[in-house]
Amino acid sequence: MDRANILIVDDEMGPRESLKMILKPYFNVYTAERGGQAIEMANQVPIDLVTLDLKMPGLPGTKVLEKIKQRDPDIEAIIITGYGSMDTAIEGLRLGAFDYISKPFDVQHILALVRRALERRAARLKLREIKSEFLANVSHELRTPLSVVIGFVSILLDQLVGKLTDEQHRALEKVYKNSEELLGLVDNVLCLTSLNSGDLPLMEKEFEVGLVAKEIAQRYAKQLEEKGIELAIQSPASGVRTVSDPAKVSRIFHNLLHNAVKFTAKGQITVKVHRSANRGVVDLEIIDTGVGIPRDHIEGMFQPFQQLDGSMRREFSGLGLGLTVARRLTDFLGGTLEIRSQPNVGTHVLLSVPYRAATQKSELSELRH
């Protein structure tokens, strides 16, 4: 195994340097004097373990621990306590630290502790890898037969092997629509699972948000026509370019639009795409004239498997995963998702996704003109 990367966080030079001396022969050692500095460092170097003095000026040690664990829950932490202050040590353990050790340290003790913590990390990383490989296989095995179904139905629907009667056409449309629905469910379940296991990668690139919205809306054209609902997409002709993760933005939007279509029986759905330069985000609004959600239920809708009427001889089928996945992916991209709704009037969803500094510059110059 490669040498592990260890970050020592301590505001006092004495303990910091002595720890460094102890660990340096065996590990790559980095040091930070303040919490903020520690977090910055953990963002730059793949840290395996931190030793953390919880009593520091500035950002409190417990906050540092929380931030680091948020970044990677499998980074191990060893709490360094000063004058036998058990309270903070226990607080640290509660936050997921591996163990604590009191100053002054015993060299053999701390080395043994660090090695055990690193062993636990290695085991957890291995488990994560197995989980992610398993998920990849499940995804592949579920999607392959589905893609065969969708593919052959579309060959029939495109009348490439013969003319269809109206009734045959209608039946095949239903097979197609439901297969697509199933595909959406499979993708949402897998997406949520990989979000939970923490191995969803961020794949940023530049793309046009309006185009993504149009592509997805296109998939609902048939359904909207059948329901007699009008869909209008308002997006500037010049396009709304941004740098984010297009696949994730597209999944979020897909889930939101799916709900709008599903829960709207009549009226219209309006999609607005625009930049909000002052907030540094691209906004995607979806406004429907559907059943709506009572105010006190909105927060609950973000919980997995929730629908408004869980008991119902339910009017609406589905797992209730769409909004959960949308919210979690939005958090993942550093964005926000707001829902305003009024029962029987409609729902207004506002998705804001930040664009990165690269495009922010051109945005600012646009503002000055």
Add this chain to the structure above:
Amino acid sequence: MAAKAKILVVEDNEDNRELLVFRLQQLGYEILVASNGKEAIETAARARPDLIFMDLRMPVMDGWEATRALRQTDWGKDLPVIAVTAHAFEEEKKSAFRAGCNGFIAKPILDYSIIQKKIQKFLG
């Protein structure tokens, strides 16, 4: 397009292979098939296709390995290879490009005009 372009479809799942072959024949291409990476390299060496659609997860030799191997040959180093996979995760896309693929399509293909666009991008 002047001459009929030759396209090699590499896919282990027979049904999926048939599906893609059908669509490509509709578009007027000449089609070759292989059911794993090893067969793909043998067929490509012999028949020299203009473009390859390459499934990634396959027995015997997977699409990543086959693409890497192609890149080692004189005739295959610039051959357009489009990865096709039923995989929903994006790491797969990244790893396909790392292996030397030039394009990527996710199965199921919901919009078949994408195929035509991808081919045109490489074959003009």
